Amino acid sequence: MPLVGTKEMFKKAYEGKYAIGAFNVNNMEIVQGITEAAGELQSPIILQCSAGARKYAKHQYLVHLVKAALEVSDIPIALHLDHGPDFETCKSCIDGGFTSVMIDGSSHPFKENIELTKKVVEYAHAHGVVVEGELGQLAGIEDDVNVSAENASYTQPEEVQEFVEKTGVDSLAIAIGTSHGAFKFKPEQCTRNADGVLVPPELRFDILAEIEKKIPQFPIVLHGASSVVPKYVKIINDNGGKLADAVGIPEDQLRKAATSAVCKINIDSDLRLAMTAGIREHFCEHPEHFDPRQYITVGRSYIKDVVAHKIKNVLGSDNRAAEVMALINK
Numbered sequence: 001m002p003l004v005g006t007k008e009m010f011k012k013a014y015e016g017k018y019a020i021g022a023f024n025v026n027n028m029e030i031v032q033g034i035t036e037a038a039g040e041l042q043s044p045i046i047l048q049c050s051a052g053a054r055k056y057a058k059h060q061y062l063v064h065l066v067k068a069a070l071e072v073s074d075i076p077i078a079l080h081l082d083h084g085p086d087f088e089t090c091k092s093c094i095d096g097g098f099t100s101v102m103i104d105g106s107s108h109p110f111k112e113n114i115e116l117t118k119k120v121v122e123y124a125h126a127h128g129v130v131v132e133g134e135l136g137q138l139a140g141i142e143d144d145v146n147v148s149a150e151n152a153s154y155t156q157p158e159e160v161q162e163f164v165e166k167t168g169v170d171s172l173a174i175a176i177g178t179s180h181g182a183f184k185f186k187p188e189q190c191t192r193n194a195d196g197v198l199v200p201p202e203l204r205f206d207i208l209a210e211i212e213k214k215i216p217q218f219p220i221v222l223h224g225a226s227s228v229v230p231k232y233v234k235i236i237n238d239n240g241g242k243l244a245d246a247v248g249i250p251e252d253q254l255r256k257a258a259t260s261a262v263c264k265i266n267i268d269s270d271l272r273l274a275m276t277a278g279i280r281e282h283f284c285e286h287p288e289h290f291d292p293r294q295y296i297t298v299g300r301s302y303i304k305d306v307v308a309h310k311i312k313n314v315l316g317s318d319n320r321a322a323e324v325m326a327l328i329n330k
């Protein structure tokens, strides 16, 4: 099966009140863990690479790893550039086999963001590739994207219609309180529940609702949407790690978002935590091991577990592969 775009995925996700998981990939085992889980659950997925991933693994390796996954699975997979910083990076991914790119012009003033995004859209659409834009700025750190809490800003609903119309983008990433990384909120921004676990402030569903009103049926994207699964943070800390006060977005809020116009939910930190938990645990239990296959196998299986959990309990995209394929083949 060839790589697919995201148009059909988003249409079905919108109608069916679920979301497509966009999982960041950096190496073979991450690709395998994600696609094995998605294959077993028959979920459409987006595999995405950041500029940092392309620097780490090289573009060609990533594209061929994803193409290998296509050969051994039967689900629709899109290959997406996460946080394209400029036109050149987007062009290189469009020319190099990606089916979807994000141009992140959110750090630019509104008009410049429109100009840059429009330029990418024109090139991408001429090559059959879809484009995600961004309005508003998330706090946190993800690879080369680093925004302080002071500089973070919610998406302004009054800007979205003009942005979508003038740029021609296919989907829009918005800021409603999610954040990049494993330390999404400072402890003082949170409350603690009965178990002493930090609970972050609720996502701004009111802003999301206003945006939906301005651009009905338009696919919305949530970045920084890992829940920082406490189970993996605990395994890491119990096995020599030091992740104090790691906190993410509660899964019930993400589930609620998935039933709205949010059609794509990005998950990266939870994959990093799962793999690190598996490897740390294995090293502590088997200090005599030195074959990478032994410990990376555990990391890969934890990735598979966390992706399966997300598909079933957060995204709601299990058993949706067939309806997306049917629409693509129509």
Ligand SMILES: [Zn+2]
Pocket: 083, 142, 180, 223, 224, 266
């Ligand atoms: Zn992001």
